[in-house]
Amino acid sequence: MALPIHATLGERIWHYCFLTICVLIFAFLIFPILIILPLSFNAQPFFSFTSEMLQLQPEAFTTKWYEEFLTSRNWQGAVKNSFIIAFFSTIISTFLGTLAALGLSRPDFPFKTTIMGLLISPMVVPLIISAAGMFFFYSRIGLQGTHVGVILAHAALATPFVVITVTATLTGFDHSLTRAAASLGSSPTHTFFHVTVPLIIPGVISGGLFAFITSFDEVVVVLFVGSYNQRTIPWQMFSGIREQISPTIMAVATILIMISVTLLVFLELMRRRTERLRGITPH
Amino acid sequence: MATAEAENNEVITTADGVPLKESLKKALWQRKKTALLLVAPLFLFVLITFLIPIFDMLIRSVDNSIAGEQFPGVVVELSDWALDSTELPDEATFQALIQDFKVGAKEKTISRLGRRLNYEKSGMSGLFRKTARKIKKLESPESATAAMIAIDKKWGNIETWRLIKRESGKYSSSYYLAAFDAKKNSDGSFSMKSEEQQVYLNLFWRTIRLSFTITFLTIILGYPIAYLLSTVKTKTSNMLIILVLLPFWTSLLVRTSSWIALLQKEGVINDILVGLGLLGDDNRLAMIHNEAGTVIAMTHILLPFMVLPLFSVMKTIPPSWVRAARSMGATPFTAFVRIYLPNTVAGIGAGGILVFILAIGYYITPALVGGTKGTLISNFIAYHVSTSLNWGLAAALGTILLLLVLALYILYDKVVGINNMKLG
Numbered sequence: 001m002a003l004p005i006h007a008t009l010g011e012r013i014w015h016y017c018f019l020t021i022c023v024l025i026f027a028f029l030i031f032p033i034l035i036i037l038p039l040s041f042n043a044q045p046f047f048s049f050t051s052e053m054l055q056l057q058p059e060a061f062t063t064k065w066y067e068e069f070l071t072s073r074n075w076q077g078a079v080k081n082s083f084i085i086a087f088f089s090t091i092i093s094t095f096l097g098t099l100a101a102l103g104l105s106r107p108d109f110p111f112k113t114t115i116m117g118l119l120i121s122p123m124v125v126p127l128i129i130s131a132a133g134m135f136f137f138y139s140r141i142g143l144q145g146t147h148v149g150v151i152l153a154h155a156a157l158a159t160p161f162v163v164i165t166v167t168a169t170l171t172g173f174d175h176s177l178t179r180a181a182a183s184l185g186s187s188p189t190h191t192f193f194h195v196t197v198p199l200i201i202p203g204v205i206s207g208g209l210f211a212f213i214t215s216f217d218e219v220v221v222v223l224f225v226g227s228y229n230q231r232t233i234p235w236q237m238f239s240g241i242r243e244q245i246s247p248t249i250m251a252v253a254t255i256l257i258m259i260s261v262t263l264l265v266f267l268e269l270m271r272r273r274t275e276r277l278r279g280i281t282p283h
Numbered sequence: 284m285a286t287a288e289a290e291n292n293e294v295i296t297t298a299d300g301v302p303l304k305e306s307l308k309k310a311l312w313q314r315k316k317t318a319l320l321l322v323a324p325l326f327l328f329v330l331i332t333f334l335i336p337i338f339d340m341l342i343r344s345v346d347n348s349i350a351g352e353q354f355p356g357v358v359v360e361l362s363d364w365a366l367d368s369t370e371l372p373d374e375a376t377f378q379a380l381i382q383d384f385k386v387g388a389k390e391k392t393i394s395r396l397g398r399r400l401n402y403e404k405s406g407m408s409g410l411f412r413k414t415a416r417k418i419k420k421l422e423s424p425e426s427a428t429a430a431m432i433a434i435d436k437k438w439g440n441i442e443t444w445r446l447i448k449r450e451s452g453k454y455s456s457s458y459y460l461a462a463f464d465a466k467k468n469s470d471g472s473f474s475m476k477s478e479e480q481q482v483y484l485n486l487f488w489r490t491i492r493l494s495f496t497i498t499f500l501t502i503i504l505g506y507p508i509a510y511l512l513s514t515v516k517t518k519t520s521n522m523l524i525i526l527v528l529l530p531f532w533t534s535l536l537v538r539t540s541s542w543i544a545l546l547q548k549e550g551v552i553n554d555i556l557v558g559l560g561l562l563g564d565d566n567r568l569a570m571i572h573n574e575a576g577t578v579i580a581m582t583h584i585l586l587p588f589m590v591l592p593l594f595s596v597m598k599t600i601p602p603s604w605v606r607a608a609r610s611m612g613a614t615p616f617t618a619f620v621r622i623y624l625p626n627t628v629a630g631i632g633a634g635g636i637l638v639f640i641l642a643i644g645y646y647i648t649p650a651l652v653g654g655t656k657g658t659l660i661s662n663f664i665a666y667h668v669s670t671s672l673n674w675g676l677a678a679a680l681g682t683i684l685l686l687l688v689l690a691l692y693i694l695y696d697k698v699v700g701i702n703n704m705k706l707g
Contacts, residue, residue, distance in 0.1 A: 104322060115326065125337065128684075131665075136336065234536050237540065253537040
């Protein structure tokens with residue numbers, strides 16, 4: 001991106017204009033996320049900066065919104081529900097999704113495109129339609145307003161992410177490795193656990209993370225299929241924003257940003273591991 | 284020659300004497316079966332938890348079984364009464380009406396049919412409630428017709444009967460007509476509702492218009508930074524892409540609430556503008572609870588979906604192509620328009636359709652920052668599901684939106700291919 005030495009004045013001006021534009025766009029992307037951090041320490045119950053905050057007076061800042069998050073029954077219930085629902089829906093979707101990806105990546109799988117299309121449809125259909133459909137159907141069979149209903153709904157929404165991630169890992173999978181294991185006298189089960197699993201585990205873990213985040217961040221389906229007893233963190237945030245805005249939402253938001261940064265770093269490490277392992281498999 | 288032919292005809296067998304062809308077929312079938320068995324659990328799971336509910340919604344958008352359930356006798360009696368008849372239905376129909384009403388009023392279910400008919404013609408819900416109240420006292424009258432008209436003279440109005448007759452089928456197109464702001468006339472023909480009664484056509488138009496605006500803005504904003512990412516050193520681009528991925532991974536509600544903090548009247552942007560003296564304190568900009576709020580927040584939320592596909596396409600374009608054009612005398616502008624831009628069209632297409640698909644079905648952000656002017660079709664679906672309880676209309680609107688998205692999705696498949704879909 002560096003300017004060549006022979007660049008004309010016009011080119012130089014354009015180059016720096018372009019860089020300025022890019023900086024502005026990056027600011028547009030990241031500023032709304034950074035703004036949340038100071039606001040979550042606002043001593044006043046508003047969503048905006050007070051003049052005391054701008055003068056950096058210590059009494060303008062407080063951690064009481066974090067305390068409220070940690071002590072309020074509404075939020076504690078939301079945290080508990082979020083983890084319960086995300087945990088079980090991740091288990092279901094990762095297990096079923098990995099099995100299906102193993103089947104789908106076999107070269108002789110019949111009707112692959114159609115079945116793949118149906119399996120990833122929960123990701124494609126707009127959430128409001130999935131939510132409405134599930135609400136109608138789940139209330140008919142008595143699953144509306146139950147934890148089981150929300151877990152099943154989230155598992156269905158998350159499976160496409162697992163299928164896609166694990167299938168992507170398997171496309172780089174060298175099938176001669178399993179044949180080599182078989183020729184050396186390993187049973188199919190033994191081969192699966194000692195050859196296939198170590199190689200696809202990064203894909204499975206990233207798929208599982210995607211599933212977890214899908215459930216953890218999902219709000220539309222929870223609003224319809226769940227009720228107050230199934231409230232998750234996003235559910236509580238949504239009703240919080242609608243009813244009474246308090247900086248507790250900003251405190252929760254800060255914590256959620258921290259979680260997503262951690263997950264982002266973890267996923268990047270996973271991706272590097274896969275690439276490294278790919279590097280040593282012969283093609 | 285003869286020996287060669289004999290060899291060809293000779294069946295090759297495996298060690299245990301089974302013809303090789305059959306053995307291979309069996310082995311292949313075995314493998315196919317294993318593959319199918321691995322996929323079967325997920326397929327069943329998605330079928331029950333997702334595909335059947337969606338199908339159930341499609342059925343609900345045309346379902347009209349409520350007429351047959353609540354008016355079993357009336358529906359039968361009305362079957363030989365013509366829609367264009369100028370006379371009221373016969374005495375037997377009125378007797379069936381009393382009978383059905385007595386059962387329905389006792390089970391307290393008849394008002395549901397009243398509500399259903401009220402979607403077509405206002406006043407029906409009231410008529411059904413009033414009739415249900417009075418019908419209990421009605422003891423085998425001499426003339427059922429006269430008795431019913433005495434309860435409410437709307438029962439003597441032929442339009443009421445035409446409506447009941449029209450909506451007595453097992454299936455009804457009336458939800459779809461309502462979704463397109465059309466109505467059925469009493470003679471069974473269709474016409475559009477009057478201009479000021481039209482809701483959904485405007486709403487569909489607004490949803491498509493805002494989705495286009497958002498898609499266009501993400502292209503304008505996404506193109507420069509995707510270009511920057513693809514031309515800097517890998518190390519720098521790995522750093523910069525975090526700035527794109529962080530919003531992508533941050534909870535949707537976090538981003539929406541931060542836009543509320545930024546855009547509201549007492550919010551950060553207005554404070555800055557007032558502080559800089561660009562704006563008077565009493566004429567702060569209204570940037571939220573309107574179309575602008577929806578467009579700004581959704582552009583921010585969907586921008587990563589544009590940048591990532593653009594970046595992956597731009598990475599593959601060798602910088603020497605533009606240099607070659609320049610060396611042959613093209614101006615920077617010509618080189619960009621004739622060489623670079625055409626090579627990125629696939630990325631623009633992929634990102635554009637993806638953003639458009641996501642925007643058209645968005646619910647949360649418009650619900651929180653859109654006010655009444657910036658809401659989209661999905662907000663009305665939610666409204667009909669949980670507030671107005673007109674589930675049939677919600678299902679019809681949902682089905683139309685679903686078809687729209689599926690059409691776009693097929694387009695996406697043609698441009699990029701479903702199997703090339705990547706995450707993160």
